Amino acid sequence: MNTQIITIANQKGGVGKTTTCANLGIGLAQAGKKVLLIDGDPQGSLTISLGHPQPDKLPFTLSDAMGRILMDEPLKPGEGILHHPEGVDLMPADIQLSGMEVSLVNAMSRETILRQYLDTVKGQYSHILIDCQPSLGMLTVNALAAANRVIIPVQAEYLPAKGLEQLLQTVNKVKRQINPKLQIDGILLTMVDNRTNFAKEIAALLRETYGSKIKVFATEIPHSVRAKEISAEGKSIFAHDPNGKVAEGYKNLTQEVTKLEKQREKSRASIGR
Numbered sequence: 001m002n003t004q005i006i007t008i009a010n011q012k013g014g015v016g017k018t019t020t021c022a023n024l025g026i027g028l029a030q031a032g033k034k035v036l037l038i039d040g041d042p043q044g045s046l047t048i049s050l051g052h053p054q055p056d057k058l059p060f061t062l063s064d065a066m067g068r069i070l071m072d073e074p075l076k077p078g079e080g081i082l083h084h085p086e087g088v089d090l091m092p093a094d095i096q097l098s099g100m101e102v103s104l105v106n107a108m109s110r111e112t113i114l115r116q117y118l119d120t121v122k123g124q125y126s127h128i129l130i131d132c133q134p135s136l137g138m139l140t141v142n143a144l145a146a147a148n149r150v151i152i153p154v155q156a157e158y159l160p161a162k163g164l165e166q167l168l169q170t171v172n173k174v175k176r177q178i179n180p181k182l183q184i185d186g187i188l189l190t191m192v193d194n195r196t197n198f199a200k201e202i203a204a205l206l207r208e209t210y211g212s213k214i215k216v217f218a219t220e221i222p223h224s225v226r227a228k229e230i231s232a233e234g235k236s237i238f239a240h241d242p243n244g245k246v247a248e249g250y251k252n253l254t255q256e257v258t259k260l261e262k263q264r265e266k267s268r269a270s271i272g273r
């Protein structure tokens with residue numbers, strides 16, 4: 001299986017990375033895909049939002065998995081992977097992962113420890129989604145080095161220009177130096193308040209500034225208090241508010257993401273001919 005590995009990254013905090021990771025992941029599972037979510041944030045927000053309110057009580061988390069790779073110790077098949085009732089698997093994270101940033105500094109192949117871990121599990125999955133912490137540190141570099149695709153959530157409320165530039169530089173550097181397969185799927189506008197023109201202006205500005213290089217997803221995720229509630233519920237927006245506009249948004253995003261995949265497959269096939 002040619003596993004699609006999608007990293008959700010933006011070093012700006014609170015832009016909807018975790019919400020997108022959980023709901024795109026569950027959206028893909030509902031579309032019949034075999035999905036593993038990786039919590040790459042020591043805060044464990046993805047882990048918490050998928051029904052594990054105390055990540056530090058879990059017996060095995062991503063820092064243990066990456067530690068095994070660092071120490072060259074074996075992992076049992078599927079070790080530490082949790083199952084969510086809505087059909088996705090999860091490699092959780094807890095605060096111990098913050099120590100990994102430090103351990104990686106002097107490690108051999110420090111940028112590819114996560115990739116090496118994913119190599120041991122990816123045979124089981126069609127899609128792996130990685131949630132990043134809000135930084136461009138070693139963990140995010142590991143997530144970019146492990147992926148073939150990146151989605152960049154941008155909160156429509158602020159002008160993101162400068163931070164975005166820095167993120168794109170990091171992505172390009174990883175692509176050049178470590179991972180030539182890496183492609184930016186697109187910028188995803190999140191928490192869009194349709195009562196104002198602001199989101200439209202920002203979307204227009206983003207398309208104007210980056211549109212020639214980077215796709216801005218046609219799907220925009222609307223702002224809704226229902227989306228805020230889900231993390232406490234441990235469920236997706238599809239279970240919490242199936243007929244709401246955020247569920248519709250993530251359903252549309254799921255379709256855009258799978259469509260991109262098919263287009264790329266087609267163009268690869270035609271190049272191969």
Ligand SMILES: Nc1ncnc2c1ncn2[C@@H]1O[C@H](COP(=O)(O)OP(=O)(O)OP(=O)(O)O)[C@@H](O)[C@H]1O
Pocket residue numbers: 012013014015016017018019020041045132133134190191192221222223224225227228229231246
């Ligand atoms: N569409 C939405 N409408 C309203 N609130 C939302 C929406 N999406 C996410 N939120 C809320 O906004 C906050 C930030 O979202 P989220 O945790 O997904 O962002 P993040 O980029 O992962 O943050 P961090 O950088 O801290 O990891 C959360 O409280 C979340 O519940």
Ligand SMILES: [Mg+2]
Pocket residue numbers: 017018019041045046131132133
């Ligand atoms: Mg987060």
